[in-house]
Amino acid sequence: MSTNAVAQPTTGTEDADAALRIRAMRERIDAIDTAIIDLWQERATLSQQVGATRVAAGGTRLVLSREREILEKFRTELGADGTQLALLILRAGRGAL
Secondary structure: OOOOEEEEOOOOEEEHHHHHHHHHHHHHHHHHHHHHHHHHHHHHHHHHHHHHHHHHOOOOOOOHHHHHHHHHHHHHHHOHHHHHHHHHHHHHHHOOO
């Protein structure tokens, strides 16, 4: 073991330099996760407001063509996992079908 090798069980490495880089990257990941959660909640609220406004004006609860556009956008940008993500996002905004 070298003199600058310090056990870093939370990073999965004993290399001090690598552990420092990993902690910095994880801090950024945590910040991104917080932003994703905030945006998810904002999007769900807006989607619920859109649905309520549409129903109050005599429209339908859902607009399937809009949902298809969103699904296609996520699929195109992210592949098959994007479709699954879009389905979760849509459900968060409108509830289960």
